[in-house]
Amino acid sequence: MLKHLLTPLAVALGLAAAGPASAQGVVKIGVIEAMTGQQQSTGVQTLAAMRLYMQQHGDTVAGKKIELIVKDDGAVADNSKRLAQELIVRDKVSFLVGFAVTPTALAVAPLATEAKVPTIVANAGTSIITERSPYILRTSFTLPQSSVIIGEWAAKNGIKKVVTIVSDYAPGADSEKTFTEAFTKGGGQVLEAVKVPLAAPDFAPFLQRARDASPDAIFVFVPSGQGATFVKQFIERGLDKAGIKIIGPGDVTDDDLLNGMGEQVIGTVTAHMYSADHPSELNKTYVEAFKKANNGLRPNFMSVGGYDAMHLIYEALKKTNGDTNGDKLMAAMKGMAWDSPRGPISIDPETRDIVQNIYIRKVEKKNGELYNVEFATFDAVKDPGKAKK
Amino acid sequence: MRGPDVSTSAALASAISAQFSARARWSPLEMVFWLGAFSTIWLLPEQHLILTEIVIWALLALSLDLILGYAGIISLGHAAFFGVGAYTAGLLAKHALVGEPVLALLVSGLAGGAFGFATSFLVLRGTDLTRLMVTLGVALLVREIANRAAWLTGGADGLQGIDMQPVLGLFRFDLYGHTAYIYSLTVLFVLFLLARRVVGSPFGLSLLAIKGNPLRASAVGIGQTWRLVGIYTLAAAYAGIAGGLLTQTTAFTSLESLSFDRSADALLVLIIGGTGHLYGGLIGAVVFRFAQDWISTATPQYWQFWIGLFLVLIVLVGRDRIGGWFAPLRRLADRISGWRPWRPGPAAAPDEGGRP
Numbered sequence: 001m002l003k004h005l006l007t008p009l010a011v012a013l014g015l016a017a018a019g020p021a022s023a024q025g026v027v028k029i030g031v032i033e034a035m036t037g038q039q040q041s042t043g044v045q046t047l048a049a050m051r052l053y054m055q056q057h058g059d060t061v062a063g064k065k066i067e068l069i070v071k072d073d074g075a076v077a078d079n080s081k082r083l084a085q086e087l088i089v090r091d092k093v094s095f096l097v098g099f100a101v102t103p104t105a106l107a108v109a110p111l112a113t114e115a116k117v118p119t120i121v122a123n124a125g126t127s128i129i130t131e132r133s134p135y136i137l138r139t140s141f142t143l144p145q146s147s148v149i150i151g152e153w154a155a156k157n158g159i160k161k162v163v164t165i166v167s168d169y170a171p172g173a174d175s176e177k178t179f180t181e182a183f184t185k186g187g188g189q190v191l192e193a194v195k196v197p198l199a200a201p202d203f204a205p206f207l208q209r210a211r212d213a214s215p216d217a218i219f220v221f222v223p224s225g226q227g228a229t230f231v232k233q234f235i236e237r238g239l240d241k242a243g244i245k246i247i248g249p250g251d252v253t254d255d256d257l258l259n260g261m262g263e264q265v266i267g268t269v270t271a272h273m274y275s276a277d278h279p280s281e282l283n284k285t286y287v288e289a290f291k292k293a294n295n296g297l298r299p300n301f302m303s304v305g306g307y308d309a310m311h312l313i314y315e316a317l318k319k320t321n322g323d324t325n326g327d328k329l330m331a332a333m334k335g336m337a338w339d340s341p342r343g344p345i346s347i348d349p350e351t352r353d354i355v356q357n358i359y360i361r362k363v364e365k366k367n368g369e370l371y372n373v374e375f376a377t378f379d380a381v382k383d384p385g386k387a388k389k
Numbered sequence: 390m391r392g393p394d395v396s397t398s399a400a401l402a403s404a405i406s407a408q409f410s411a412r413a414r415w416s417p418l419e420m421v422f423w424l425g426a427f428s429t430i431w432l433l434p435e436q437h438l439i440l441t442e443i444v445i446w447a448l449l450a451l452s453l454d455l456i457l458g459y460a461g462i463i464s465l466g467h468a469a470f471f472g473v474g475a476y477t478a479g480l481l482a483k484h485a486l487v488g489e490p491v492l493a494l495l496v497s498g499l500a501g502g503a504f505g506f507a508t509s510f511l512v513l514r515g516t517d518l519t520r521l522m523v524t525l526g527v528a529l530l531v532r533e534i535a536n537r538a539a540w541l542t543g544g545a546d547g548l549q550g551i552d553m554q555p556v557l558g559l560f561r562f563d564l565y566g567h568t569a570y571i572y573s574l575t576v577l578f579v580l581f582l583l584a585r586r587v588v589g590s591p592f593g594l595s596l597l598a599i600k601g602n603p604l605r606a607s608a609v610g611i612g613q614t615w616r617l618v619g620i621y622t623l624a625a626a627y628a629g630i631a632g633g634l635l636t637q638t639t640a641f642t643s644l645e646s647l648s649f650d651r652s653a654d655a656l657l658v659l660i661i662g663g664t665g666h667l668y669g670g671l672i673g674a675v676v677f678r679f680a681q682d683w684i685s686t687a688t689p690q691y692w693q694f695w696i697g698l699f700l701v702l703i704v705l706v707g708r709d710r711i712g713g714w715f716a717p718l719r720r721l722a723d724r725i726s727g728w729r730p731w732r733p734g735p736a737a738a739p740d741e742g743g744r745p
Contacts, residue, residue, distance in 0.1 A: 033689075035689040036693055040690075043690075044690070071686070071689060072690070072692065076643070077546075077547045077641065077645070078547075078639065078642070078646070079645075081639055082438065082442065085438055085564065085639075086438050086439065089564060089565050090438070102546065103643065106546065106547070106549055107547060107549075107641050107643075114564055115564055168536075168544065169544065169545035197536065198545040199545070199644075
């Protein structure tokens with residue numbers, strides 16, 4: 001009986017032995033993304049943008065061929081850590097990119113330090129991530145960036161009482177804390193602070209509690225992909241009819257999902273770093289090319305994180321002339337500044353975090369589709385989570 | 390195997406002892422299996438990371454086999470013990486309570502075992518379906534407690550900042566996972582030897598009797614409760630050690646270690662390899678993880694579809710037909726436990742009324 005049970009073992013070992021052969025002149029980029037599960041849309045968007053960048057700029061930089069190795073972590077930190085280690089040890093990647101949610105980036109940080117592999121956070125938005133390893137940079141955003149600005153804006157624009165609803169993990173805490181500080185400093189009052197479990201969220205009971213407190217607005221942060229559920233339940237519970245507004249970082253009115261949310265979201269005001277409606281030539285070209293390459297999918301704020309991560313990698317390799325030494329690449333990337341579809345951005349040489357414009361936007365209908373239309377800009381916002389220190 | 394001639398009590402005694410020594414003997418295939426496993430230390434140095442993970446899955450599945458394959462307790466909540474072990478090891482290392490990994494691993498096993506002992510009384514009430522629900526419920530409870538106690542466990546962000554000390558104060562955990570693999574494989578081997586010893590003992594055989602037919606087992610004087618509590622506790626300790634190993638080798642743990650997915654996957658691993666012969670979980674883990682790794686690299690977005698298809702096929706091809714989960718398991722166990730003087734009765738003898 002054991003004989004036929006051992007066969008699969010032999011097959012499996014044979015399979016494993018046929019590992020990847022490394023070639024000269026190839027720079028491998030390990031992409032760790034959530035391609036399945038709740039955060040799937042983040043992975044799909046980011047990867048699509050990275051591929052688009054390679055399509056537009058060619059797959060050879062400084063004489064080296066760029067190769068993406070994509071791994072699905074399902075947004076589970078245990079997987080991310082394991083995959084990162086495998087990518088470093090087995091595939092010998094020169095960069096790690098991705099990280100749909102904060103815990104996945106935090107789990108990989110010690111490995112980035114130990115292996116000296118430049119690690120670019122293209123999605124996750126908790127302030128502390130870049131402090132966890134000197135080899136981590138970020139091309140997405142930090143939640144304090146937009147939370148502080150929407151907090152100040154709300155206090156100045158007739159919103160006095162707010163209930164906060166955030167996902168119960170690090171970025172939620174970040175966003176709630178910085179919003180509350182900015183909002184109360186401006187004279188606002190937070191009636192209640194609610195935390196919702198990250199996995200399998202059902203917002204209905206929390207929304208009921210929020211409604212009973214009758215605030216002017218609900219401040220909400222949920223990770224990309226969960227916004228549609230939130231808005232749906234918000235409307236089902238009749239909070240819109242009770243005159244309660246939704247405000248928050250732009251995760252909730254995610255471009256990817258916005259059109260499916262229904263006209264009730266029109267008028268929702270959020271602060272964020274990217275809208276598919278951003279009025280620049282660069283962005284128009286980007287949105288068009290992205291849609292064309294992806295069956296009409298509209299790029300969201302996660303996609304630009306991936307797009308700009310590729311830009312950072314390409315430019316860094318040009319600067320080092322194809323040298324993939326981790327320290328040289330880090331030096332090349334620090335302080336780099338360029339024009340992204342979202343507007344002008346740069347990498348803060350001190351914190352390795354992103355400096356970018358934050359826009360206040362309102363959901364409007366344009367050409368039959370819903371868009372976050374930008375109406376105010378805050379220039380070159382550094383991460384307030386770190387600026388204070 | 391046919392039952393021996395049992396006409397006199399002396400003959401019976403010698404027949405029984407012959408049976409025991411036959412069961413304890415190592416077959417050449419087993420030796421080849423373990424030699425093969427240990428040779429990977431030198432033969433596949435590039436694969437030590439995934440092999441470490443396979444070893445941990447194997448240990449978890451082995452632990453599940455102890456209760457499912459040998460005592461007929463079906464569980465969908467084995468991750469509870471795995472997670473208790475994982476967090477124990479994590480907290481011990483993080484707060485430098487027990488720095489040395491081997492010692493910390495023992496404590497993790499004790500923690501898993503203690504929790505298994507405490508919940509065993511709940512699980513032993515009722516029959517298969519009730520047990521399934523109770524184990525599932527316990528695991529969900531533990532997961533939610535861990536999620537809530539974020540000050541201790543880090544909640545949804547996972548337990549960050551674990552700094553592992555060298556094994557036995559000598560071998561540092563390296564980036565390539567060499568130490569981790571040799572350490573894990575050794576732990577698996579030692580625990581396997583212990584499990585082999587346990588299931589080959591009169592205690593193990595009495596469990597099989599209970600599994601085969603609880604009513605008859607009671608009729609010939611085999612008490613159930615303490616035997617089942619014993620094996621459940623042992624299995625929980627094994628799962629705790631597996632969890633501890635995961636934390637120690639990755640210097641990280643999160644709610645995933647307590648998740649339903651982990652319980653379900655453990656069951657899957659065991660079913661792939663086959664229950665009731667200890668090697669099932671080990672072989673299942675190898676097949677499961679390599680298939681998963683290979684398919685998910687080939688198609689990161691749709692790999693779950695192919696894994697699903699693969700699993701259906703492997704079960705269909707591996708077993709002649711799907712007669713539910715229980716029939717093949719029982720047949721297998723019956724075949725192994727050929728010591729019974731009576732012919733294997735109707736294989737699907739119902740478990741109902743198991744508590745006289």
